[in-house]
Amino acid sequence: MSKEDPNPSEWQTKKHALRYLSRAHKLPHRTEAENVLLDQIPHGVQRVLDLGTGDGRLLSLVLDRHSSVKEAVALDFSEPMLAKASIRYQEDKRVRIVRHDFSQPLPEDLGCFDAIVSSLAIHHLTHERKRQLYLEVFRHLNSFGVFCNFEHVSSPTENLHRKFFLAIGQLPEKEDPSNKLLDVETQLQWLREIGFVDVDCFWKWLEIAVIAGFKP
Ligand SMILES: C[S@@+](CC[C@H](N)C(=O)[O-])C[C@H]1O[C@@H](n2cnc3c(N)ncnc32)[C@H](O)[C@@H]1O
Structure with missing residues (x-):
């Protein structure tokens, strides 16, 4: 944990x-x-960015599926997570580990990517920052690039929220206090407003969803 950070996240x-x-x-x-x-x-x-990479799980799947990738950035702000990702990628020269808190603007020097992915990470941001991050993602994509977000989203009713937590074997009362869940529709609408095309929710089960959009 960074000593300078007065309010470290869990x-x-x-x-x-x-x-x-x-x-x-x-x-x-x-x-x-x-x-x-x-x-x-x-x-x-060829270039892929994983936002909130954790131990690099999703990025590994991308690298396994796409042998065309020449450079990948695994971004996170958690030292314990980045330590795990560093071990996973110690032999893979294509992967650069970047420590960054994405509640702050993405570093300009990251450059542009053909795919920006994320898994179960962006819902920890405030809604205002989520939308701003989506805009920054758009700016960091090459033309025809894709943004794919496998995300924890909100339920339309309290009953469905409880149902999800019971289905994953957790008590709703024990929900991660850093969750700031938002519905799928709002997020799809934001992506369209920002300029993404072919925006859709490609998969959903209760509170987990895959949303994606392409840069024209
Ligand atoms: C639920 S874990 C998911 C990790 C990984 N993507 C996966 O699917 O296994 C959430 C991740 O988001 C990261 N994260 C949360 N808030 C962040 C922030 N403000 N900046 C960068 N990373 C953040 C956490 O450190 C953690 O690694």
Whole structure:
């Protein structure tokens, strides 16, 4: 954890990060959602950015599916997560690990990407910052690039919210306090307003969804 940070997120603690990683594979339908996300990435992509990469799980799937990738950036602000990602990618010269808090603007020097992906990370931002980040994502995409976000979204009713938590084996009362869930429709609308095309929710099960859009 950074000593300079007066308000560290729970994600920057080893306990929280490792607890998530020990359960990540147990999320129902996860593989299905990840495959739908991978299907949206065009053939031949060369530069890929993973926002909130954690231990690099999603980026690894992208690299496995797309041998065309020449350079990938794994971005996160959690030292324990980045330590895990560094171990995963120590032999892979294509991957650069970047420590950055995406509640702040994305560094300009990241450059532009053919695909920007994210998994279960952006919902930790305020809604205002989510929208701003989507705009920055658009600016950091090459033409015909894609943004794919496998995300934890809000339920339309409290009953469905409880149903989701029970389905994943957790009590709603124990929900991660850093969650700032937002409905799918609002996020799709934002992407369209920003200029993305072919925007859609490509997959959804209760509170997890894959949303994506392309830069013309
Ligand atoms: C639920 S984990 C998901 C990790 C990984 N994407 C996966 O699917 O397994 C959320 C990730 O988002 C990162 N994260 C949350 N807020 C962030 C922020 N403001 N800036 C950068 N990363 C953030 C956390 O450190 C954590 O690695």
